[in-house]
Amino acid sequence: MYMRYFSRLFSAMAGPRPVVFSGPSGAGKSTLLKKLMKEYDSVFGFSVSHTTRNPRPGEVNGKDYHYVTRDVMQAGVANGDFIESAEFSGNMYGTSKAAVQDVQAKNLICILDIDMQGVRNIKKTDLDPIYISIQPPSMAVLEKRLRDRKTESEESLQKRLRAAAVDMEFSKEPGVFDVVVVNDNLDDAYIQLKQALLKEIDKVKKINRSS
Numbered sequence: 001m002y003m004r005y006f007s008r009l010f011s012a013m014a015g016p017r018p019v020v021f022s023g024p025s026g027a028g029k030s031t032l033l034k035k036l037m038k039e040y041d042s043v044f045g046f047s048v049s050h051t052t053r054n055p056r057p058g059e060v061n062g063k064d065y066h067y068v069t070r071d072v073m074q075a076g077v078a079n080g081d082f083i084e085s086a087e088f089s090g091n092m093y094g095t096s097k098a099a100v101q102d103v104q105a106k107n108l109i110c111i112l113d114i115d116m117q118g119v120r121n122i123k124k125t126d127l128d129p130i131y132i133s134i135q136p137p138s139m140a141v142l143e144k145r146l147r148d149r150k151t152e153s154e155e156s157l158q159k160r161l162r163a164a165a166v167d168m169e170f171s172k173e174p175g176v177f178d179v180v181v182v183n184d185n186l187d188d189a190y191i192q193l194k195q196a197l198l199k200e201i202d203k204v205k206k207i208n209r210s211s
């Protein structure tokens with residue numbers, strides 16, 4: 001009870017509550033969070049994860065991810081530099097302590113885009129974020145979006161679809177997510193997302209106005 005109170009108090013002192021975005025690969029997390037960060041650029045900051053996967057065309061090192069080798073990533077994890085890390089579709093991904101601290105130091109709402117293992121692990125920390133799951137309307141739509149995105153090999157696509165089926169079930173577990181947004185029509189999904197975050201957005205705007 002007291003521990004919970006103090007961890008809340010400390011996270012309040014550290015700045016606004018972070019937001020976790022999770023959901024299947026191809027559900028639309030990047031699309032939605034980029035829209036959000038564009039509209040509210042002085043409110044949200046992105047936690048730049050590390051990954052061992054190769055950059056896609058258009059992705060920028062240090063902005064979308066920190067692209068590193070497995071050796072570098074494993075050394076960082078062993079050194080305690082990461083809040084959480086996971087293996088997804090044959091690659092390592094992880095949130096460094098520095099990634100979150102960089103955003104919180106600017107008094108911005110820190111956005112984490114992480115898979116379901118990341119969600120489970122973040123729940124064991126005192127980060128206390130708002131958990132949002134972005135889900136596709138169906139498996140068929142998800143597959144079409146992933147194919148149309150043209151970023152994955154057939155093997156990678158199949159791995160992502162297998163993980164997606166597990167993720168869709170996970171999102172239904174009671175008490176895991178604060179909000180589940182089904183991304184069918186993009187504009188509707190975006191409105192739902194904004195609705196879920198409005199209170200936190202207003203808080204940050206107020207704090208930043210008065211400082």
Ligand SMILES: Nc1nc2c(ncn2[C@@H]2O[C@H](COP(=O)(O)OP(=O)(O)O)[C@@H](O)[C@H]2O)c(=O)[nH]1
Pocket residue numbers: 021022023024025026030049050053084085086088093094095113114115116117118119
């Ligand atoms: N646990 C964890 N998952 C991450 C992290 N960064 C990205 N992911 C997840 O890794 C998965 C694959 O990401 P990515 O390769 O960018 O593919 P995409 O989701 O299809 O664009 C997605 O589910 C991301 O949410 C991280 O730092 N930690």
Ligand SMILES: Nc1ncnc2c1ncn2[C@@H]1O[C@H](COP(=O)(O)OP(=O)(O)O)[C@@H](O)[C@H]1O
Pocket residue numbers: 023024025026027028029030031032145146148149183184185186187189
């Ligand atoms: N509501 C939507 N309707 C149609 N296409 C969408 C919608 N949301 C996202 N997309 C497209 O689907 C693909 C996957 O979205 P993306 O944001 O990359 O997903 P994620 O980050 O969850 O892997 C992208 O090509 C994106 O442009």
